[in-house]
Amino acid sequence: MGRLFGTDGVRGVANVDLTAELALGLSVAAAHVLAEAGTFAGHRATAVVGRDPRASGEFLEAAVVAGLASAGVDVLRVGVLPTPAVAYLTGALGADLGVMLSASHNAMPDNGIKFFARGGHKLADELEDRIESVYEEHRTGAPWQRPTGAGVGRVSDYDEGFDKYVAHLMGVLPNRLDGLKVVLDEAHGAAARVSPEAFARAGAEIITIGAEPDGLNINDGCGSTHLGLLKQAVVEHGADLGIAHDGDADRCLAVDANGAEIDGDQILAVLALAMREAGQLREDTVVGTVMSNLGFKLAMESEGIHVVQTGVGDRYVLESMKQNGYALGGEQSGHVIILDHATTGDGTLTGLMLAARIAATGKSLTELAAVMSRLPQVLVNVPDVDKSRVTTSGELAAAVADAERELGTTGRVLLRPSGTEPLVRVMVEAADIEQARSVAGRLADVVKSALG
Numbered sequence: 001m002g003r004l005f006g007t008d009g010v011r012g013v014a015n016v017d018l019t020a021e022l023a024l025g026l027s028v029a030a031a032h033v034l035a036e037a038g039t040f041a042g043h044r045a046t047a048v049v050g051r052d053p054r055a056s057g058e059f060l061e062a063a064v065v066a067g068l069a070s071a072g073v074d075v076l077r078v079g080v081l082p083t084p085a086v087a088y089l090t091g092a093l094g095a096d097l098g099v100m101l102s103a104s105h106n107a108m109p110d111n112g113i114k115f116f117a118r119g120g121h122k123l124a125d126e127l128e129d130r131i132e133s134v135y136e137e138h139r140t141g142a143p144w145q146r147p148t149g150a151g152v153g154r155v156s157d158y159d160e161g162f163d164k165y166v167a168h169l170m171g172v173l174p175n176r177l178d179g180l181k182v183v184l185d186e187a188h189g190a191a192a193r194v195s196p197e198a199f200a201r202a203g204a205e206i207i208t209i210g211a212e213p214d215g216l217n218i219n220d221g222c223g224s225t226h227l228g229l230l231k232q233a234v235v236e237h238g239a240d241l242g243i244a245h246d247g248d249a250d251r252c253l254a255v256d257a258n259g260a261e262i263d264g265d266q267i268l269a270v271l272a273l274a275m276r277e278a279g280q281l282r283e284d285t286v287v288g289t290v291m292s293n294l295g296f297k298l299a300m301e302s303e304g305i306h307v308v309q310t311g312v313g314d315r316y317v318l319e320s321m322k323q324n325g326y327a328l329g330g331e332q333s334g335h336v337i338i339l340d341h342a343t344t345g346d347g348t349l350t351g352l353m354l355a356a357r358i359a360a361t362g363k364s365l366t367e368l369a370a371v372m373s374r375l376p377q378v379l380v381n382v383p384d385v386d387k388s389r390v391t392t393s394g395e396l397a398a399a400v401a402d403a404e405r406e407l408g409t410t411g412r413v414l415l416r417p418s419g420t421e422p423l424v425r426v427m428v429e430a431a432d433i434e435q436a437r438s439v440a441g442r443l444a445d446v447v448k449s450a451l452g
């Protein structure tokens with residue numbers, strides 16, 4: 001059996017890859033691994049369970065709840081809420097673990113299971129491996145001690161979760177949003193109620209699109225992966241900005257008053273300056289990934305802010321932040337982590353903070369985002385190559401060195417082996433798009449020759 005956990009939980013086509021049986025079994029295993037200490041300390045272990053609106057989330061939630069309760073864990077069902085809300089409530093309620101059912105920005109047929117440890121923190125690889133190991137033991141017939149009678153878990157609905165999370169967001173907002181007109185695209189997802197409520201309570205005039213989830217329309221032509229409708233709505237309504245979330249609302253992308261996209265790097269740049277001004281940007285450092293635009297790094301360095309780069313994935317950004325005590329990090333895709341207020345990317349919180357900066361400064365989002373200039377990025381996939389030799393090929397190393405000399409300090413090259421396919425991704429950034437295309441094409445040919 002291959003590893004079940006990917007970069008962000010266990011995902012697949014619901015009822016094909018991610019079945020009720022798998023969801024139940026993983027939940028039992030997670031209860032044994034994550035709630036074990038609490039159970040043996042003599043108190044009732046508790047889990048918070050939430051989901052996005054996908055139709056498959058209904059039966060998967062039932063399976064997860066059944067697994068947890070059968071393992072002696074009391075379950076608080078919080079219903080349809082964003083991933084960061086489930087993480088927050090796991091910590092705020094002192095639960096032993098949290099479970100979120102979502103496939104984020106994926107299409108509706110997919111779904112996923114994400115576990116949180118105490119405090120609402122994502123799991124380290126070691127814990128995921130332990131859960132997989134226990135799951136496999138149970139799946140192959142190893143007996144486990146099943147509680148009976150009063151020992152089985154109890155299940156209840158925690159309807160206060162919505163208001164508790166929104167109150168948390170209001171409590172960390174630095175200033176109100178009165179006078180701002182904001183269009184919110186909720187991707188027919190988990191933030192369809194939360195985000196409009198939060199922005200309205202903060203004083204913004206709001207227009208919502210993509211806020212009518214029916215279980216089948218999540219991410220369908222809307223949200224952070226399809227910004228066309230949001231760009232159109234912002235211009236039509238004369239709004240100050242637009243905010244787009246993905247299905248589970250751990251991402252935030254934005255649109256300025258002119259309908260121009262503001263990506264995660266630009267949002268990070270705006271928030272980094274705001275947090276430094278407020279004395280909240282610890283070590284004057286922001287964490288990005290190797291895929292962060294070079295323009296972001298150059299802009300931050302010109303402002304005296306250090307950029308730490310990690311591997312691709314918000315989990316690696318978060319790991320670096322926690323290990324080093326940094327306060328802000330994120331990805332170009334819109335995962336932004338403000339660690340003093342959230343344990344994971346929080347799209348609603350990010351959008352609120354971005355809007356608060358506009359309200360506080362009186363500047364437009366266009367002006368604020370101009371702190372950085374995005375350099376053109378060209379990405380070429382080279383299939384059917386031996387990706388394991390990317391770092392050992394002398395021919396490839398020489399070609400990369402030549403390309404970097406040609407690009408100078410205002411360009412860069414990145415070669416990334418795919419995590420799941422036999423291909424290598426060639427990414428080139430340069431101030432001149434034609435130069436970037438030329439260099440990327442030449443490097444792709446060398447990759448094919450050297451590794452094919």
